[in-house]
Structures are given as structure tokens and as C-alpha cells.
Amino acid sequence: MDSTVEHSRPDVGGDHGDHHDGPHIAPMRMYVAIVSLLFLMTAITVCAAFVELGAFGTPVALAIAVFKASIVVLFFMHVRYNTPLMWVFAGAGFFWLLIMFSLTMQDYMTRDWETPVPIEFLDLL
Amino acid sequence: MTTTSTTEAPSASGHLADPDVNYLNNEYGIKSWLLSLDHKRIGLLYLIMTTVFFVVGGIGAALIRIELMTPGGDLLEADTYNKMFTMHGVAMIFFFLIPSVPAVIGNFVLPIMIGAKDVAFPKLNLLSWYCYMVGGGLATFAIIAGGIDTGWTFYTPYSTTYANGYVSVALFGVFINGFSGILTGVNFMTTVHKMRAPGMTWFRLPLFIWAQYATSLIMILGTPVVAITLLLVVLERVFHIGIFDPALGGDPILFQHLFWFYSHPAVYIMIVPGFGVMSEVIACFSRKRIFGYSFVAFSSLAIAVLGFIVWGHHMFTTGQSIYAGMVFSFLTFLIAVPTAVKIFNWTATLYRGSVSMESPMLYAMGFMGLFLIGGLTGLFLSTMATDIHLHDTYFVVAHFHYVMVGGMVMAYLCGLHFWWPKMTGRMYSEVMAKTSAVLIFMGFNLTFFPQFVLGYLGMPRRYHVYPDEFQILHVASTAGATVLGIGYLVLFICLVSSLINGAKAGPNPWGAKGLEWMIESPPTPHNFHETPVVTFEAYAYEEEDTLLPVPGDGQTTGAVSH
Amino acid sequence: MSSHSENPALQHHFDDLKQQYEAANMGMWAFLAQEIMFFGGLFSGYAVYRYKYLAAFIEGSNHLPIFWGALNTVVLIASSFTVAMAVRAAQLGRAKSLFNWIISTMVLGVAFLGIKSIEYADKYHHGLIPGANFTYDSPMAGQLKIFFSFYFVMTGMHALHMIIGIGLMIWLIPKIRRGAFTAEYYSPIENFGLYWHFVDIVWIFLFPLLYLIGREPWIQL
Numbered sequence: 001m002d003s004t005v006e007h008s009r010p011d012v013g014g015d016h017g018d019h020h021d022g023p024h025i026a027p028m029r030m031y032v033a034i035v036s037l038l039f040l041m042t043a044i045t046v047c048a049a050f051v052e053l054g055a056f057g058t059p060v061a062l063a064i065a066v067f068k069a070s071i072v073v074l075f076f077m078h079v080r081y082n083t084p085l086m087w088v089f090a091g092a093g094f095f096w097l098l099i100m101f102s103l104t105m106q107d108y109m110t111r112d113w114e115t116p117v118p119i120e121f122l123d124l125l
Numbered sequence: 126m127t128t129t130s131t132t133e134a135p136s137a138s139g140h141l142a143d144p145d146v147n148y149l150n151n152e153y154g155i156k157s158w159l160l161s162l163d164h165k166r167i168g169l170l171y172l173i174m175t176t177v178f179f180v181v182g183g184i185g186a187a188l189i190r191i192e193l194m195t196p197g198g199d200l201l202e203a204d205t206y207n208k209m210f211t212m213h214g215v216a217m218i219f220f221f222l223i224p225s226v227p228a229v230i231g232n233f234v235l236p237i238m239i240g241a242k243d244v245a246f247p248k249l250n251l252l253s254w255y256c257y258m259v260g261g262g263l264a265t266f267a268i269i270a271g272g273i274d275t276g277w278t279f280y281t282p283y284s285t286t287y288a289n290g291y292v293s294v295a296l297f298g299v300f301i302n303g304f305s306g307i308l309t310g311v312n313f314m315t316t317v318h319k320m321r322a323p324g325m326t327w328f329r330l331p332l333f334i335w336a337q338y339a340t341s342l343i344m345i346l347g348t349p350v351v352a353i354t355l356l357l358v359v360l361e362r363v364f365h366i367g368i369f370d371p372a373l374g375g376d377p378i379l380f381q382h383l384f385w386f387y388s389h390p391a392v393y394i395m396i397v398p399g400f401g402v403m404s405e406v407i408a409c410f411s412r413k414r415i416f417g418y419s420f421v422a423f424s425s426l427a428i429a430v431l432g433f434i435v436w437g438h439h440m441f442t443t444g445q446s447i448y449a450g451m452v453f454s455f456l457t458f459l460i461a462v463p464t465a466v467k468i469f470n471w472t473a474t475l476y477r478g479s480v481s482m483e484s485p486m487l488y489a490m491g492f493m494g495l496f497l498i499g500g501l502t503g504l505f506l507s508t509m510a511t512d513i514h515l516h517d518t519y520f521v522v523a524h525f526h527y528v529m530v531g532g533m534v535m536a537y538l539c540g541l542h543f544w545w546p547k548m549t550g551r552m553y554s555e556v557m558a559k560t561s562a563v564l565i566f567m568g569f570n571l572t573f574f575p576q577f578v579l580g581y582l583g584m585p586r587r588y589h590v591y592p593d594e595f596q597i598l599h600v601a602s603t604a605g606a607t608v609l610g611i612g613y614l615v616l617f618i619c620l621v622s623s624l625i626n627g628a629k630a631g632p633n634p635w636g637a638k639g640l641e642w643m644i645e646s647p648p649t650p651h652n653f654h655e656t657p658v659v660t661f662e663a664y665a666y667e668e669e670d671t672l673l674p675v676p677g678d679g680q681t682t683g684a685v686s687h
Numbered sequence: 688m689s690s691h692s693e694n695p696a697l698q699h700h701f702d703d704l705k706q707q708y709e710a711a712n713m714g715m716w717a718f719l720a721q722e723i724m725f726f727g728g729l730f731s732g733y734a735v736y737r738y739k740y741l742a743a744f745i746e747g748s749n750h751l752p753i754f755w756g757a758l759n760t761v762v763l764i765a766s767s768f769t770v771a772m773a774v775r776a777a778q779l780g781r782a783k784s785l786f787n788w789i790i791s792t793m794v795l796g797v798a799f800l801g802i803k804s805i806e807y808a809d810k811y812h813h814g815l816i817p818g819a820n821f822t823y824d825s826p827m828a829g830q831l832k833i834f835f836s837f838y839f840v841m842t843g844m845h846a847l848h849m850i851i852g853i854g855l856m857i858w859l860i861p862k863i864r865r866g867a868f869t870a871e872y873y874s875p876i877e878n879f880g881l882y883w884h885f886v887d888i889v890w891i892f893l894f895p896l897l898y899l900i901g902r903e904p905w906i907q908l
Contacts, residue, residue, distance in 0.1 A: 106452060
């Protein structure tokens with residue numbers, strides 16, 4: 001990544017270009033829109049729980065939760081207006097969580113599989 | 126204290142010109158240390174306490190080795206022996222190895238290396254030391270009050286159901302200590318991103334900084350997992366909530382997953398900063414730019430990331446699925462690649478360098494050899510078929526001691542010798558330092574090489590009695606431990622006596638490159654008299670025009686004129 | 688360098704307020720990454736046991752009151768909105784408005800904990816608290832105990848974070864009244880906001896994972 005963009009020392013001539021005045025201040029209506037959307041998604045997730053979705057029940061509930069979390073992160077937590085580096089910081093925790101999930105679950109999900117060595121061979125030993 | 130100082134105002138430059146004011150003598154009294162926000166003083170606080178825990182762990186090791194001289198249980202009862210190896214493991218891993226390079230050497234030199242006055246959050250830095258102290262205090266209390274006999278891994282269901290009552294206290298201590306690492310990680314990561322001096326671009330950073338950055342990544346993302354896991358064990362012990370209790374359908378192996386998700390990367394918390402030290406020292410004493418700078422830099426990050434996806438190799442012989450074992454085994458082989466990149470690059474740096482064997486370089490050479498053996502024997506253990514034979518034997522013990530002591534401790538001592546003149550302003554006796562380096566190297570090999578053989582022959586870990594035919598190897602090991610102990614003693618005397626009668630070290634006794642060698646030894650409270658402007662690459666040993674004016678009288682600006 | 692003498696909020700080791708602001712922001716995000724992994728350990732454990740004991744988890748989930756859970760979700764989202772407005776007020780330098788939004792956030796936070804304690808009390812009456820009075824009678828009692836252990840550890844850790852958040856607000860309020868925060872310096876408010884949003888996000892995942900498993904009408908208990 002380009003170190004000069006994120007860094008800011010006033011005495012470095014021309015070394016950094018993003019002089020914006022203060023933080024991005026979003027309009028009030030944006031916050032109202034986001035919170036309304038969050039309320040709506042909460043209602044949807046509760047309703048969806050009572051609909052017979054079979055195997056899709058959990059993925060739907062999780063997708064809604066991920067969507068809600070994403071708009072909180074992007075708009076309420078201002079990542080939408082932040083530098084690319086802060087997108088990385090915001091995403092890193094979730095990425096690592098995914099590593100932990102997938103590698104832990106690959107153990108539990110494959111425990112019941114048959115043993116790679118056929119049982120007859122074990123008897124021969 | 127630094128915060129009360131107003132020396133930033135340009136009008137105070139008269140005060141700054143005083144050559145005799147440094148971070149050690151600008152304030153006096155116990156309070157000026159215990160409440161200091163100066164990263165250099167906090168580094169020294171860590172140095173003192175990690176040394177204390179090193180001694181505590183060392184006592185455990187000594188008793189273990191004395192007990193193992195004879196096949197029978199002559200000195201220690203089985204229970205006492207269990208408590209000794211637990212004390213050795215807990216003190217050494219959680220309270221010495223993990224904080225040593227990051228919190229001692231990192232705290233001291235990281236801000237200086239990047240041209241900053243301090244870390245980004247000095248108060249959090251002090252708080253991290255107090256977390257360490259409280260955690261260490263609780264663990265020490267548990268050791269004194271009744272001892273803990275679970276091993277440093279606290280495996281369930283033994284730790285949740287059967288072990289004695291002080292396990293909860295020790296676990297809580299380790300939990301609190303975890304926050305010390307997290308705070309250090311947050312601090313260093315932010316500092317490296319935001320506090321670099323003008324001109325100090327990412328690819329001008331010393332490789333020690335890259336290594337510390339990678340370490341911070343592991344500390345931030347790994348430590349909280351072990352924190353919550355140990356908290357769950359405490360809850361299980363106190364309230365019997367059943368999460369790890371097989372009687373209720375709980376899975377003890379889940380504990381191992383969560384525990385090793387941190388504790389395997391924790392191995393890299395210990396060793397990666399050591400890699401950083403190696404890069405500094407090898408470049409300095411070869412008088413060469415490090416070979417393949419960017420490869421070494423990115424291999425640190427690669428190790429930090431890969432370190433998180435290999436933890437299942439600790440669990441090949443548990444009930445873990447064999448398919449998961451295959452995946453973890455394969456991923457574990459991958460991590461040999463960035464590690465080998467580092468070793469090859471250091472070797473290439475030595476090639477045709479003007480190598481001189483001062484004591485830090487002796488330690489560095491020791492590191493290269495020992496870590497190589499430690500790393501290569503790791504491949505035997507990451508292969509599932511051979512691991513079934515070697516698991517939980519002395520082969521494993523020898524392997525991780527070659528990595529942790531032969532690698533990490535050698536690197537730590539190497540760094541300590543390298544930056545000691547900067548920290549204290551004094552030179553130590555080179556003869557004594559070299560003697561101790563040689564003693565430690567020889568003692569170490571004599572202690573742990575026989576353990577490879579013992580393990581291969583089938584001697585299991587964590588037993589205080591063994592069949593007679595193993596005795597010769599155990600006696601050799603104990604003899605080596607004695608030499609090792611004498612080596613540490615000589616080292617300790619060498620460094621302490623340097624404080625009393627050591628010659629004054631100039632700002633740059635090694636002729637090294639880097640911002641920390643351009644300021645006084647010991648540094649002034651705010652490191653630099655004015656913010657340095659960096660116009661040179663790291664390790665510019667071969668370029669004449671970057672030979673820097675050596676500061677002698679406190680008049681230096683620490684900046685390169687251009 | 689002139690700003691050194693201008694703003695008392697500037698700490699000595701930073702060059703200017705922008706650098707200080709960016710460092711504080713980045714430090715907070717790094718801390719939140721840590722928090723994600725802290726809760727992540729619990730979520731991983733939850734995932735393992737939900738995979739192993741789905742039937743018990745469905746039965747346990749049906750003992751949780753959807754109404755209170757949904758209401759708490761609404762309360763917490765509302766508090767996320769108020770704290771976002773507090774940060775906006777701070778950015779605009781409106782101290783009075785900032786004070787009001789923080790107070791609203793605190794009220795909503797306390798309301799959340801109040802509702803949570805109603806639920807906890809209800810669980811106590813039904814003997815569903817592992818470690819205190821777990822008296823559930825079922826062939827799957829052991830697995831249900833694990834479900835409720837996760838319920839209490841996860842919601843308890845979440846509630847602990849709420850309590851810490853309320854403590855932080857109590858710490859911030861005198862500073863707000865003193866006028867310590869301006870449009871130039873408001874990092875503590877912003878960082879508190881990030882923390883509070885994070886606590887909200889945890890609940891956004893906890894609610895469907897704990898309360899909404901197997902609610903389909905065809906499931907017979």
C-alpha cells in the first residue's frame with residue numbers, strides 16, 4: 001500500500017495529497033434511512049423464521065444478519081467514507097473468523113466419514 | 126513523566142541542548158518508573174519482570190533435570206514433578222517468551238527506529254505492563270498457593286474436572302495477561318502505520334519493524350480466542366456449564382481447537398520478532414544490505430497469516446477427523462517456505478560480507494544453526510505418519526526447545542546484546558559476552574540433542590521415572606543443562622557488571638545503520654531533538670554517502686543532511 | 688507545528704490533530720478486530736455444537752421468548768442510531784445536541800439490560816440456568832444444558848460489553864458538559880460510537896442464532 005497517502009506530516013512537501021477538510025459528515029436523512037432499513041430487516045428475519053424454508057432457514061437468517069451488520073459497518077461506523085486501509089482493518093477480523101470457522105468445522109464435518117484404510121486391511125495388520 | 130513535559134515548544138531548545146539529560150536520569154523515584162509513559166522505561170520494566178519470570182521458569186527446569194538424572198523418582202513426587210513442568214511451561218511461555226522480544230526490545234527500539242517520539246498510545250502501553258503484572262501475580266499466587274499440574278496447555282477435561290483448585294486462578298492470570306499482548310499489538314500496529322517519520326516509507330523500514338508488525342497482527346487476532354477459551358474453562362470449573370464435559374455431550378477436543386488457534390500462532394509471536402532481530406544483526410555485522418529485503422519483509426507477514434491455518438497439527442493423535450489432519454498436515458508444510466526464505470536470505474547476506482564476530486553476531490550464528498535444526502525436525506512432526514510415533518515423546522520436547530530456546534532465546538539475547546549499549550549507554554565485557562554465548566550454545570546442544578534420540582527411542586514427555594536404558598542420555602542432558610545454566614549466569618554477570626563499570630558506549634558502537642544509532646546512548650526522553658527526515662534506505666551499509674555524522678555531544682539532529 | 692500551542696487536546700508525541708485522530712481511529716479498529724475474535728471463539732463453539740446437536744438446539748431455542756428478543760433488537764438498533772447521531776453532533780461541534788444523544792443512548796442501553804434481566808429471571812424460574820439451577824427433564828438434558836450454557840455465556844458477555852459501554856458514557860458525560868469535545872477533537876466520542884456499534888453487531892448475530900432456530904410450524908416438540 002502507498003504509505004504516503006495514509007500518513008500525514010505537515011512538513012513533508014508534496015508527499016501526501018489528500019487534504020480534505022475534516023471528516024465526512026453524512027446528512028441526517030442517511031442515518032434515518034439506515035436505521036429504518038435495519039428495523040425492516042429485523043421484522044423480515046422474525047417473519048422468515050416462521051416460514052418453512054427447510055435447509056435454507058439458517059442461511060437466510062444469516063444472510064439477513066450479515067446484511068444488517070454490513071450496513072452498520074459501512075454507514076454507522078463510517079467505513080464507507082474511510083480510506084481503503086480502514087476497509088482492510090474492518091474486514092480482517094471477519095476474515096480471520098472465517099478461517100477459524102472453516103478449519104474447525106472441517107474437522108467436525110468429516111469425523112463421520114469412513115476411514116481411508118478399508119477395515120479389512122486393518123485386520124491384516 | 127513525558128506527558129508533563131513541555132519541551133515540544135521550539136523555545137525550549139536550550140533545554141534540549143543539555144547533553145547529560147537522558148531518559149534514565151530525567152526523573153527519579155519509584156513513581157517516575159511505575160507511572161512512566163515513556164516507551165523506553167516501560168521496555169525496561171518489562172525487561173526486569175521477564176527476567177524474573179525467566180528465573181522462575183528456570184528453577185522449574187533445573188528441578189526437572191535434576192529429577193531426571195536417575196530412573197527412579199528420587200527427588201520429586203509425581204505430583205510435584207507435574208507442578209514443576211507446569212510452572213516451567215507457564216512461566217516461560219506466557220510470561221517470558223511471548224513478552225520478551227516484542228515488549229522489551231520492541232518497546233524500546235520500535236518507536237526510535239521509525240523516528241517517532243513514542244508509541245501511539247503511551248497510556249495503553251503502561252496499562253499493558255500492569256495487565257502483565259496482574260496476570261503474572263495471579264499465576265505466581267497459583268504456583269505458590271498449591272501449584273498447578275495441568276501442563277501449560279490446560280487440556281480439558283483434566284483441567285476442568287480433576288485438577289486441583291488453583292487452576293482457575295492461574296487461568297484467570299493468563300486471561301488477564303492476554304490483554305497485555307493485545308494492547309501491545311494494537312499499539313505497535315497503529316504506531317507503525319501512523320507514527321513514521323517523514324520519508325520513512327514502508328520499504329525503508331528496518332526488517333525488525335516488519336517482523337513486529339506481523340507479530341502485532343497475530344497478537345490482535347489470536348490472543349482474544351485463547352482469552353475466551355480459558356474463560357470458558359474457568360466457567361466450566363466453577364459452574365460446571367458442560368461445554369467441555371464429555372458426560373453431557375461436550376467435546377474436550379473443541380478446547381484444543383480453540384486453544385491451538387491461538388497457541389500455535391503464539392509460537393510465531395515468539396519467533397517472528399526474533400527473525401526481525403536477526404535481520405538487523407546479520408546486516409550490521411556483515412556490513413551489507415540484507416539480501417532480498419522485500420522477500421524477508423513479506424515472509425514475516427506470510428508466516429503470520431499461515432500460522433493461523435496449521436493449528437490442527439497439534440491434534441493428529443486426538444479424535445480429530447483424519448481428513449482434517451491431512452489438510453492441517455499439508456498446510457503445515459507450506460509454512461516451511463517463508464521460513465526457509467528467511468534462512469536463505471540471511472545466508473546470502475553473509476556471503477561476501479565483511480563478517481565480524483562480535484558477541485551479538487555469535488548469538489546470531491547460534492540462532493541460525495539451532496533454529497534450522499528446530500525447523501527441520503518440525504517436518505517430522507507435521508507428517509502424520511511419523512507424528513503418530515513421535516507424538517508426546519521427548520522428540521517433541523527437543524523440537525520445540527530448539528525452536529524456542531535455540532531460536533527465540535538466542536535471538537532475544539542477540540538483540541539484548543545488540544541494543545544494550547543503546548539502552549544503558551554502557552558497553553559490556555566482550556570477552557565475557559562471547560564466553561557466555563559459547564557456553565550457552567554448547568550447553569544447549571548437550572541438553573537437547575540427546576532428547577531427540579530419547580524421543581525417537583520412545584521416552585514419553587511428562588514422566589518423572591523411566592527405564593534404566595535411557596539414563597545415559599538423561600544424564601548427558603542434565604549435564605548440558607548445567608553448562609547452559611552457567612552460561613546464563615555468566616551472561617547475567619556480564620550485563621549487570623557493565624552497568625557498574627562498563628565503558629561508555631558511544632551513540633553507535635557497532636557502526637550500525639538506522640535511526641536508533643543516530644541518537645545518543647542512552648536516548649533523550651523524547652528520542653529525537655527534532656523529527657528526523659529519512660532520505661536513505663534501510664541497511665545502507667555499502668553506500669558511502671549515507672555515512673552519517675556521529676552524534677557525540679548532544680548537538681545532533683538525528684537527521685541526514687542532504 | 689504551530690498547532691502544538693493551539694489545541695490542548697493534542698498529545699505531545701503527535702505532530703498534529705489529524706495524525707492523532709487517525710491513530711485513535713485505527714487503534715480502535717484494531718481493538719474491534721480483537722473483539723470480533725473474542726466473540727468469534729464463542730461463535731465457533733456454538734457452531735460446532737449446533738452442528739452436532741441440532742435437535743437440542745431447536746428445542747432450547749423454542750424456550751426463548753421471541754418477543755423480548757425482537758424488542759431488544761429494536762432497542763439496540765435504536766441506540767445504535769442515537770449514538771451515530773451523537774457522533775454526528777460531535778463532528779458538527781454541537782455540544783448540547785451531543786449531550787442529548789448520549790443520554791438517549793444510555794437510556795436505551797439500560798432498557799436493553801432491563802429486558803435482558805427479565806429474560807434471565809424467567810429462565811431462573813424455569814430452572815434453565817446451568818451452574819445455578821438446571822432442572823430440565825428430557826433425554827437431551829445434557830445437550831440442552833450446553834445450549835443454555837452458550838446462551839448465557841454469549842448473552843452474558845454481550846451484556847458485560849453493554850455495561851462497560853454504559854460505564855464509558857458515564858465517564859464521557861462530565862467531559863461533554865465541560866466542553867472537552869469540539870469539531871476538531873472528538874476522537875473519544877467517535878471511538879465510543881464504534882464500540883457501541885460493534886456491540887450492536889454482535890447482537891444482530893446473536894438474535895437469529897439463539898432465538899430463531901427451528902421456529903417453523905412443522906417442528907413438533
